[in-house]
Amino acid sequence: MSDPVIELRDVTRRFGALTVLDGVSMSLLRGETTVIVGPSGTGKSTLIKLLVGLLKPDAGTVLVDGQDVGKLGRAELMRLRRKFGMLFQDGALFHGMTVAQNVAFPLRHHLALKREEEERRVEVALQQVGLPGLGRRRPDELSGGQRKRVGLARALVMEPMIVLFDEPTSGLDPVTSAAIDELIVDTRKRLGLTFVVITHDVQSCVHIADRVGMLWEGRLRAWGPLAEVTASTDPVVRQFFDRRSDGPIKVV
Amino acid sequence: MDALASVGAFSRFCVRGVRVLPRMDRRETLDVAASMAFGTLLVTLAVTAFAGAMLTVQGFASLKAFGTPELLGMFISLAGVREVFPLIAAGCIGAKLGSALAAEVATLRTGQQLDALEVMGIEPLEHLLMPRMTAATLVTPLLAGLGVLCGLGASGVIATLQLGVDPGAFWARALDSIHPRDIAAGLTKALAFGALTGSLGCWHGYTAGSGPWAVGRAANLTVVQLMVVGALVNLLLSHLFYGGLL
Amino acid sequence: MELARDALAALGEGARDLCAGAARLMLFVVSVLRHGALPPAGPLAEQCWVLSRQCVLPVTLVVLPMGALISLQGASLIESFGVERLLAPLVALTAVRELAPGFAAMMVAMQAGTAVSAEVAVMRVREELDAYELMAVDPLRHVVAPRLWAGMLVAPLLSVLALLWAVMGAWAVAVGARGFASRAFLEGCLVTITPWDLAAMTIKSAVFGLVLCAVACFEGWYARGGALGVGRATNRAVVGAILGILMFNYVLNSLLYGAPAVFT
Numbered sequence: 153m154s155d156p157v158i159e160l161r162d163v164t165r166r167f168g169a170l171t172v173l174d175g176v177s178m179s180l181l182r183g184e185t186t187v188i189v190g191p192s193g194t195g196k197s198t199l200i201k202l203l204v205g206l207l208k209p210d211a212g213t214v215l216v217d218g219q220d221v222g223k224l225g226r227a228e229l230m231r232l233r234r235k236f237g238m239l240f241q242d243g244a245l246f247h248g249m250t251v252a253q254n255v256a257f258p259l260r261h262h263l264a265l266k267r268e269e270e271e272r273r274v275e276v277a278l279q280q281v282g283l284p285g286l287g288r289r290r291p292d293e294l295s296g297g298q299r300k301r302v303g304l305a306r307a308l309v310m311e312p313m314i315v316l317f318d319e320p321t322s323g324l325d326p327v328t329s330a331a332i333d334e335l336i337v338d339t340r341k342r343l344g345l346t347f348v349v350i351t352h353d354v355q356s357c358v359h360i361a362d363r364v365g366m367l368w369e370g371r372l373r374a375w376g377p378l379a380e381v382t383a384s385t386d387p388v389v390r391q392f393f394d395r396r397s398d399g400p401i402k403v404v
Numbered sequence: 405m406d407a408l409a410s411v412g413a414f415s416r417f418c419v420r421g422v423r424v425l426p427r428m429d430r431r432e433t434l435d436v437a438a439s440m441a442f443g444t445l446l447v448t449l450a451v452t453a454f455a456g457a458m459l460t461v462q463g464f465a466s467l468k469a470f471g472t473p474e475l476l477g478m479f480i481s482l483a484g485v486r487e488v489f490p491l492i493a494a495g496c497i498g499a500k501l502g503s504a505l506a507a508e509v510a511t512l513r514t515g516q517q518l519d520a521l522e523v524m525g526i527e528p529l530e531h532l533l534m535p536r537m538t539a540a541t542l543v544t545p546l547l548a549g550l551g552v553l554c555g556l557g558a559s560g561v562i563a564t565l566q567l568g569v570d571p572g573a574f575w576a577r578a579l580d581s582i583h584p585r586d587i588a589a590g591l592t593k594a595l596a597f598g599a600l601t602g603s604l605g606c607w608h609g610y611t612a613g614s615g616p617w618a619v620g621r622a623a624n625l626t627v628v629q630l631m632v633v634g635a636l637v638n639l640l641l642s643h644l645f646y647g648g649l650l
Numbered sequence: 651m652e653l654a655r656d657a658l659a660a661l662g663e664g665a666r667d668l669c670a671g672a673a674r675l676m677l678f679v680v681s682v683l684r685h686g687a688l689p690p691a692g693p694l695a696e697q698c699w700v701l702s703r704q705c706v707l708p709v710t711l712v713v714l715p716m717g718a719l720i721s722l723q724g725a726s727l728i729e730s731f732g733v734e735r736l737l738a739p740l741v742a743l744t745a746v747r748e749l750a751p752g753f754a755a756m757m758v759a760m761q762a763g764t765a766v767s768a769e770v771a772v773m774r775v776r777e778e779l780d781a782y783e784l785m786a787v788d789p790l791r792h793v794v795a796p797r798l799w800a801g802m803l804v805a806p807l808l809s810v811l812a813l814l815w816a817v818m819g820a821w822a823v824a825v826g827a828r829g830f831a832s833r834a835f836l837e838g839c840l841v842t843i844t845p846w847d848l849a850a851m852t853i854k855s856a857v858f859g860l861v862l863c864a865v866a867c868f869e870g871w872y873a874r875g876g877a878l879g880v881g882r883a884t885n886r887a888v889v890g891a892i893l894g895i896l897m898f899n900y901v902l903n904s905l906l907y908g909a910p911a912v913f914t
Contacts, residue, residue, distance in 0.1 A: 201780075204783075206780060206783060206784070226685070230786040230788070231786070233783070233784055233785070233786040234786050236784060237784075238784045240777045240780065240781055241777065242776060242777070244776055244777035244778050244780065245778075245781075246773075246778055246781070247617075247772070247773075247778070257785065257787070258785040258786075258787070261785070261786075261787045306781075306785075310785075442656060442660040443660070445657060445660060445661070446660065446661050446664035446665070447664070447889055447892060450893065451892060451896055454896045454897075454899070457900070458899065458900060461903075462903075466743075470733075470736075482723070482727055483727075486723065487723055495756070496892050499759075499760060499763070499888050499892060500885070500888055500889055500892070503763065503764055503888045504881075504885045504888075507880075507881030507882075507885060508881065510877075510881065511878050514877045515877065515878075615877070616768075616771070616772045616775055616776070616876060616877045617768075617772060618877075619768065619877050619880045619881045619884070620764060620765060620768020620771070620880055620884055621765075621768070623768065623881070623884045623885075623888075624760075624761070624764035624765045624768065624884075627760040627763070627764055627888065628704075628708050628757075628760055628761070631708060631712050631756070631757070631760060632708050632711040632712055635713075635715045635716060638715065638719070639715035639716075639718055639719050639722075642719055642722060642723070646722070646723070646726065
């Protein structure tokens with residue numbers, strides 16, 4: 153249970169003159185939920201895009217399952233991405249398709265399944281996220297929480313090795329947020345996958361994380377098991393986890 | 405029925421707009437008009453210059469086939485100055501201004517800024533919409549006029565420098581064939597087209613729904629209706645000025 | 651004075667943006683061709699259907715009055731020369747060479763500039779394009795390529811439709827209002843239009859359709875930032891579409907009709 157499935161070594165990424173990630177190194181272990189937290193604008197989204205090759209690092213290497221993401225050609229990258237599922241911030245559901253077509257989308261493009269088998273797997277995926285029988289709805293008829301659940305079903309349907317979550321609780325009320333947290337914990341227990349979550353929701357982080365990394369000003373400020381990070385005395389980490397406005401993190 | 409209802413609502417919107425005209429924000433109107441004019445000038449001139457060049461080259465070829473190449477100046481005035489240049493200029497100004505207006509106002513609608521204005525007791529019609537409609541109405545004839553001049557100028561350059569038509573003859577025939585009526589017709593058409601651009605753009609922006617979708621939809625409805633209604637209005641005005649339709 | 655300087659500055663900036671934009675557009679089209687020259691059939695059929703449905707009625711409504719207008723103005727021009735028999739050839743040639751491909755292209759430009767660009771832009775700002783990438787389905791092949799092909803296939807069909815409507819509109823005015831003989835007018839049109847003219851019209855509108863949809867997809871693809879970004883993408887696409895028609899009309903006319911190059 154302890155071999156690293158994703159490794160970042162001194163990863164740096166700039167946008168123009170702005171250095172968003174500055175020499176970040178971390179190893180994410182198989183079967184764990186790693187939560188990356190940090191204030192807005194500290195490179196969390198950039199980090200997640202680097203993992204799947206939507207962005208390339210300017211320096212350093214990103215290894216996923218032993219492959220250097222930054223050096224892969226397009227065809228290899230496409231193959232690598234089948235190991236990933238991702239829940240986008242607002243679900244990123246395809247607006248022209250029904251819920252079932254959305255969930256079936258990766259199946260249809262990568263596996264030549266019989267219609268009944270495809271329908272079965274879609275229904276199973278929807279059941280896993282607590283939305284059985286909603287397949288005929290359109291994305292704009294769903295609530296924010298339902299859109300995220302459908303997004304998760306679509307991320308899980310290909311039985312990926314790693315699932316990425318971009319702000320899974322953003323824009324949701326506290327009860328729905330808690331329900332999404334439960335769903336993440338349950339799903340991970342049941343499927344034993346590797347989860348990577350980026351969020352600035354401290355409560356959610358405490359609820360779901362095995363391991364926590366905190367990004368601040370492009371660097372990894374804290375890194376370790378949940379209990380260790382939440383007990384840290386570093387003023388930056390304390391300010392963030394205690395939700396205070398006074399401290400080293402400046403509110404712009 | 406739906407279509408009729410929206411035409412009714414659109415007319416009421418325009419009437420309300422005209423009513424608040426005395427209280428309209430004049431400074432905003434001028435600012436918007438200036439930015440519209442500068443933003444659209446380049447594309448209008450480019451389009452009409454190309455149109456002038458094309459029309460001259462093709463017209464010259466046809467006239468030569470009939471053995472009357474010396475009539476080129478007259479042809480440019482009758483075909484170009486009367487119809488082609490104003491039409492092309494107005495179409496291009498309308499598409500650019502109309503889609504930009506609709507997108508701008510629709511963005512304010514989706515971002516709830518229109519609601520915010522109303523809550524603050526600021527009437528959007530007086531401070532946001534009417535200035536834009538008025539500016540579009542005023543700027544379109546101005547730009548279309550420049551466009552016609554540019555088209556005519558481009559024709560002259562191509563005819564005399566490239567096709568070797570005698571400059572004196574070309575300009576004499578061209579200017580002879582332009583009547584004050586042509587200028588009046590062109591300005592009227594441009595005014596009508598500008599008013600249509602402004603009001604359609606603001607209307608579709610104002611009535612846009614929510615979400616990023618609404619922005620594209622507002623721009624789309626504006627340009628499509630503008631082209632369709634504009635073509636009809638153009639035909640009717642041509643008939644009013646030159647007669648001969650019925 | 652200040653006004654003149656502002657105007658010059660605006661002109662210069664516009665020209666610079668235009669060149670940079672054209673270069674990036676080329677790169678975009680090349681990458682579409684490299685990654686997904688042939689689109690999957692389903693999305694292609696869907697895009698063709700959507701584009702035709704959006705364009706057929708507006709093309710009809712715009713081109714009918716335009717046909718009437720050339721007939722109206724052409725008749726006065728031609729009556730003053732006393733060569734009435736030339737009205738039909740004049741109408742037919744104008745329609746097949748400029749009016750039909752031009753207005754078909756204009757309608758595709760308006761639809762592509764606002765609807766296609768907005769749609770792709772929405773997919774970008776709502777991360778749908780990233781979702782395609784992440785699921786290892788190439789969005790260039792599945793989203794962009796079908797739209798480019800739809801533009802290329804639908805625009806020629808629209809131009810044929812526009813040609814029919816233009817001649818109809820012209821015929822209605824010539825026969826109904828100016829007392830031309832119906833049969834002679836229609837025969838005059840038929841005789842004037844050669845197969846080569848039709849072929850040239852088809853080629854011209856296919857190129858227009860491709861270019862316009864490419865501009866629209868390009869602006870949508872690089873959209874950023876919510877509803878504002880979608881609005882910006884549509885504005886840029888509309889202007890790009892107008893300039894695109896203009897430049898390609900000139901280039902294609904020179905190639906197809908052998909009109910002498912204007913700037914040598």
